[in-house]
Amino acid sequence: MVVLREYQTEGIKKIFEAWDPKRSNLKNVLFQMPTGTGKTTVFSAIVRKAHLKEKFVLIVVHRIELVEQIAERLQSFGVSVGIISAGNKAEPDKAVQVATIQTLSRRNYPPADIVIIDECHHSKADTYKKLWEIYPDARFLGVTATPVRINGEGFDDLFEILIPLGKLSYFINEGHLAKMKHLVCGIPDVSKVKQRMRDYDLQMLKNVMLDNSIMANLVESYKKFANGKKTIVFAVDIEHSKSIVERYLGAGIPSAHIDATTPKTERKAILEQFKKGEILVLSNVDIVSEGFDVPDCEAVQLARPTKSLVLYLQQVGRCMRPSPNKEFGLVLDNAGLWLEHGICYIDRDWSLKGINKAKRKVAIEKQIGFDEEERIREITRPTEAEGLELVEISEDLERLLIFESFIRFAKAQEHKMVSVVYKYSDYLLSQNANFTEFEIKYCHRRLNKEGCNYKIGFWYHRKKELEEKLKEHII
Structure with missing residues (x-):
């Protein structure tokens, strides 16, 4: 049986108190936990309690990989589940169902007294909003590390209360998350990249990030600061990711690429090689931003500038999980994301209403560096920031x-x-x-x-x- 940590037990208590008709009697609860602190464990424990009371539970996710992980986790709690996703046989007799939102929207909705939305920062999509129409009497629980949309908006239209589990600094100081180092390895000039859907235009962004000096600096940064460490690289798109892998392989560093189109068996084999250390650098496009559990991942390399605080925090969170031989998690920031969103390990104040996105970015021509002779100069190319190398x-x-x-x-x-x-x-x-x-x-x-x-x-x-x-x- 899974043994819960004290903070997880406290979080579960707060959720049930919010739902309790004799207390707050709230139906829609948003629960925030930093990446790596065990949100799947928390809602699995909630599912078990509900299952023992013969309640129907529906868990909704946005990717098939999360379905499999959650199903395995629930089994460790003694809960057998049905899976609603492409390629899986339906088991409508099961009281607990785990579904991808894409497949669920095309099938008959199962009964549910409790609806749990994993990674619920996606829940403003119309397919998610329909859940409230289908289950008007259900209790809803949204769980996420980042309760905010890319435009800074919150979720006060869907949820009635936000329960944050605790500050990031608490989990780091208590050893529940790894200590972090955030190294500035480059500041690409994205001032001419247009925006689309409130983030950078990917085609234009890729053209910037494929610049030869920026690509070379990715490998040099790794060799200088993370050599031999298992590192996940976040790329702009498939072409960019594969180009990064070519650079690493050319430098004699075992590397591989995965994305959503990588066949399931191949992807599983690559991830297993990475876990074993046979592959040191794993470059990807979005596939390991959420729900990817490799506790001994030692570093992440940020090679994709983004306006999304959610995407940024999900990416850096991949190396925050502690492991016995990990002294610290290392962030190689080759995308200048510290300028856009701040250092990865600072505490953030979350609200149901979202956040007012701070104007953090200082124009690139005003960033000051020092050369070896201590002369002042303007930083005009990404590689010129590499002297800013210590946490x-x-x-x-x-x-x-x-x-x-x-x-x-x-x-x-x-x-x-x-x-x-x-x-x-x-x-x-x-x-x-x-x-x-x-x-x-x-x-x-x-x-x-x-x-x-x-x-x-x-x-x-x-x-x-x-x-x-x-x-x-x-x-």
Whole structure:
């Protein structure tokens, strides 16, 4: 029998309390758990409880691979299921059914007292909305790591309450998820790529990412920071993914490609080789963004810029699962996604109403790097960002997005640049933080570029002042 973790038990308790007619009496519950914390285990335990009470349960997913994984998981809870998907024989006598939304919409809907929607950030599609019409008296449970759509909209039109299980930092600190390093390995210029369906046009994006220098940098980044680690690469499309694999194979690194069109038996064999370490680099198109469980996956390489926070977090989540020999999960960011969405391991505040998408991206011509002689220069090509290679620097970069916003505000309001210094110092103080060496160099050169003539000692004096304030706990 599966033994639940304490936080999983607590999550299940909150869900049943929300459904309880004597308490909240809510019918539509949205449940958020970070990727890798066991959402399938949680709703499988709920299914078992409902099954013991002779309730009918329908679990809806958007991919056949998830059907198989969930069916196996439910069997470990002692629950036998029927499967509603192409190529599987229907078993309508089973009280618990697992269905792909595509097949379900073309067949007779089974009875259901409880409807569970896995990866429910997909649930605004019309085929999902129809479930509420078919089952007006059922209790609904949506589960996802990312309760938001690409445009920032939430799910308050479908669900009545959002129950977040806990902050990402909690799960990392408690060892339920791996510690993370996010390395900046490239910043491709996608400024000329048009958008379609609220994300980048894939054909135009592919043409950018197939640039020879960007492709070469993928392999170089891997060899420099993740050599020998089992790594999942996220590509733009099939052509791009296969081109990436060719590059890796040319460098003597065992690699393979999979996508939704890869035959099931071939895909299964490739995944098994990857799990065993016979294949080190697995390049894919969307197929392992969700519901892909390889705890000892050590790294992911982001080679597809995207406007979707959901896709980004699902991708980086592939290497967040802990394993005995994994010191940390490694993100090789060759797509500049830290600019669009922030570093992968920051805590996020989720809401039923969604999020106001932050204007995080700083124009590429304003990104500053330092060459070997400490001279300031503009980053104009993706490979020129490779000096920003340590997680500590990535953390600085996350804060320096704030610094850049203060500069833009000062310009817009025609304030003196010295105001940026004090605003940023106040910001660091509010975060219980102080200037790092990298920040001092960055801020010094950045404001001097704006016409200030501060000496480097000015910044060290600011650092000393902050140090004294931090000691006195003056916020």
